[in-house]
Amino acid sequence: MALRAAVLRHIRLPVQTLTAAGSRPQPQWSFLRLFSSHDDHLTKEEVIDRVLDVVKSFPKVDPSKVTADVHFQKDLGLDSLDTVEIVMALEEEFKLEIPDKEADKIDSCNLAIEYIYNHPMAG
Amino acid sequence: MNGATTAAYLARRAAQKERVRILYRRALKDTLNWAVHRHLFYQDASDLREKFEANKHVEDLDTIDKMIAAGEATYDKWRHPDPYIVPWAPGGSKFTRNPVPPSGIEIVNKGLEDP
Numbered sequence: 001m002a003l004r005a006a007v008l009r010h011i012r013l014p015v016q017t018l019t020a021a022g023s024r025p026q027p028q029w030s031f032l033r034l035f036s037s038h039d040d041h042l043t044k045e046e047v048i049d050r051v052l053d054v055v056k057s058f059p060k061v062d063p064s065k066v067t068a069d070v071h072f073q074k075d076l077g078l079d080s081l082d083t084v085e086i087v088m089a090l091e092e093e094f095k096l097e098i099p100d101k102e103a104d105k106i107d108s109c110n111l112a113i114e115y116i117y118n119h120p121m122a123g
Numbered sequence: 124m125n126g127a128t129t130a131a132y133l134a135r136r137a138a139q140k141e142r143v144r145i146l147y148r149r150a151l152k153d154t155l156n157w158a159v160h161r162h163l164f165y166q167d168a169s170d171l172r173e174k175f176e177a178n179k180h181v182e183d184l185d186t187i188d189k190m191i192a193a194g195e196a197t198y199d200k201w202r203h204p205d206p207y208i209v210p211w212a213p214g215g216s217k218f219t220r221n222p223v224p225p226s227g228i229e230i231v232n233k234g235l236e237d238p
Contacts, residue, residue, distance in 0.1 A: 080140065081175060084148045097212035100145045121211050 047117045051109060054093050058086060071108040083107065090116065095123040135184055142191050147175055149198055156203035 048068050056063040061076055070076060072083045087103045090096075094116055098106075106112050116122050150171055158164040181187055210217035 080144055081147050081172065084144050084151070088148065088151055095209055097209040097215075100148060103148060104141060104144055 042117065042122055044117055047113055047122070050093055051090065051113050051116065054089050055086060055109060058089070067109070068113065069108070069110050073107065087112070096121065139184070139187050139191060143175070146191065146194050146198060153198065153201060153203055153206070156206045
């Protein structure tokens with residue numbers, strides 16, 4: 001009985017309070033299953049990694065110049081039609097449907113990352 | 124030319140550019156709808172890009188307007204009858220499948236009558 005209490009005292013799992021929708025578990029507790037439908041949002045690092053991968057694999061882009069705050073037309077020297085193609089590739093990568101007017105405004109990696117991170121259905 | 128850099132000219136050019144971008148986006152999605160296999164899609168997409176690039180240097184506003192109208196007519200003619208729409212978007216298969224229940228509803232005892 002005392003041994004059991006001693007063992008239990010040593011194994012203490014952290015109590016994590018989950019606030020209303022929008023709270024995300026810290027990366028170091030990623031092994032902790034929360035069994036809630038609100039824990040499957042993408043982390044910012046994942047979004048940034050995948051967006052940069054998509055942009056780097058675009059044939060007209062020089063991969064070494066791509067960073068997270070690069071502007072498609074000013075920094076990478078792309079055309080407006082190339083920007084449209086990149087936005088379409090991002091839509092396919094994250095299984096999103098971006099309305100035309102919104103997609104027209106996405107001009108740089110920053111905006112793309114912000115939009116995708118804040119989209120509730122980004123997969 | 125006296126109309127070269129007036130605000131109205133620039134505004135009209137900007138509106139035209141936006142129409143062109145939206146037309147290119149829709150045409151590209153439509154091309155993907157028709158040509159499902161990726162190698163065919165790449166071929167068709169580069170053909171579409173060539174068509175847009177060929178008219179890149181036109182300067183006259185009315186000619187540009189006519190070309191955009193012709194492009195939009197071609198797009199309307201070639202629209203796919205069953206386009207792929209992401210499931211959760213309007214028109215997709217999962218749209219409003221599980222709507223959010225109205226607020227203030229409380230399910231007591233899992234809906235069972237007898238405790």
